[in-house]
Amino acid sequence: MSLTNQSIYQYVMEQAPSITKNWFTIKDGEVGSIYSKNASPSVENLLKKQHTYTIQTVISAFLEDESIFAKNLEQWANKVAKSRVELGTPVHEVLQALSITRQVIWDSIEQFILDHNNVPTALLLQWSSKFHFTFDRLTNQFTTMYHAFTNQKFHSQQELIQQLSVPVxxxxxxxxxxxxxxxxxxxxxxxxxxxxxxxxxxxxxxxxxxxxxxxxxxxxxxxxxxxxxxxxxxxxxxxxxxxxxxxxxxxxxxxxxxxxxxxxxxxxxxxxxxxxxxxxxxxxxx
Missing domain, CATH: 3.30.750.24 (STAS domain)
Incomplete structure (x- = not known):
């Protein structure tokens, strides 16, 4: 396989199931958290789908067309942030889970590098910079949307409280x-x-x-x-x-x-x- 951004994308996508499996092995949220080892099967299934979606979103930054990643990022942040707010998941728990995701994806990229001897240093630095910059964008976009959905939920609750406090x-x-x-x-x-x-x-x-x-x-x-x-x-x-x-x-x-x-x-x-x-x-x- 040639050493290109496209090759990184293809490799990580092929490894996505094992990356998600590694993430599930490492994650260990507190009791009652969606990230706990004792989460319900329905939550586990949701996390599995969303984790695959996260991998796809992040690694799409390695495609030639930047607009693909930008579109994926917006859709991912809206969907995942809304889901976490609805589930009542504290933002620090999500950021911790994303930190683990960052690590397991990068471990996969490192394995790709090890499988290809003598990867030029300049190319290594380029991949590292692109990946970590991309993940920072992912985290920032998530926190922005999480804040927006939290405010929206708060205002909806306030409106309901007001309606119930003055019931004609x-x-x-x-x-x-x-x-x-x-x-x-x-x-x-x-x-x-x-x-x-x-x-x-x-x-x-x-x-x-x-x-x-x-x-x-x-x-x-x-x-x-x-x-x-x-x-x-x-x-x-x-x-x-x-x-x-x-x-x-x-x-x-x-x-x-x-x-x-x-x-x-x-x-x-x-x-x-x-x-x-x-x-x-x-x-x-x-």
């Missing part, structure tokens, strides 16, 4: 319930003011029952934000009813001189809905 639940064609649970800080209060009126309009709700029984503690800030919400809702034609007021909260409202105006209040959501059902003809959602 339609119970009839025009009536909805806003069950507030947990603590309400300034950030969540702002979120409530911004999203609840919009959700009510989207759902066609014209009467919203705001249930406070799940709130762990209510302070003056919460009460003032609640009054703002009720006022905003009234401006867009949506009536409000408050339920879940504890005696302490009622006492606080009186002490602070906060006026609830004509907003009905009930001790429980059940009482509020029962009263509404008795005095109006409403049909539950089917």
């Amino acid at each position: 639940i339609p119970i009839t064609e025009s009536i909805g319930v806003l069950p507030l649970v947990g603590d309400i800080d300034s950030l969540r209060a702002k979120l409530i003011l911004e999203t609840v009126p919009v959700k009510c309009k989207e759902e066609g709700i014209n009467h919203l029952f705001i249930d406070l029984s799940g709130i762990s503690s209510i302070d003056t800030m919460v009460l003032h934000e609640l009054m703002k919400l009720i006022k905003i809702l009234s401006f867009i034609g949506i009536e409000s009813t408050i339920s879940g007021l504890s005696p302490d909260t009622a006492q606080m409202i009186t002490t602070l001189g906060i006026s609830l105006g004509n907003v009905p209040t009930y001790s429980t959501l059940k009482q509020a809905l029962s009263f509404q059902q008795e005095h109006t003809k409403i049909k539950p959602l089917s």
Whole structure:
């Protein structure tokens, strides 16, 4: 076999199964890691396919057409980074696994060199430089995409948390319930003011029952934000009813001189809905 970049590519690709086998022998992640010796068969199968893909991507840099490697690199980084984020694999574990991959591929290239006596020093240096520079590009591209997918996952989780923290639940064609649970800080209060009126309009709700029984503690800030919400809702034609007021909260409202105006209040959501059902003809959602 002639001593060319193409010959390195062909040799490594032929050795890919044994390179991957060596990688599996060396890798030894912590318990619970996808790189552990006790990983599930499905994970092992995934790693085997992706490791072969990694070898193909790296060694394609030895082909004459640079665009082939650039394309392979982009596709590899997207696929592998997305997979690791979805599996919840810490980035340091992936980088350690890639470091082992770097070594086992280079071991194969060294074997190719040993099989060919008197390889010129200049050619050895060229291959070494190309390989390690290529692997650095691979690692950098992976970490960039891993960061991007991690941020994407984080923002998706934040959006879900926000949706769950302000749940407007339609119970009839025009009536909805806003069950507030947990603590309400300034950030969540702002979120409530911004999203609840919009959700009510989207759902066609014209009467919203705001249930406070799940709130762990209510302070003056919460009460003032609640009054703002009720006022905003009234401006867009949506009536409000408050339920879940504890005696302490009622006492606080009186002490602070906060006026609830004509907003009905009930001790429980059940009482509020029962009263509404008795005095109006409403049909539950089917």
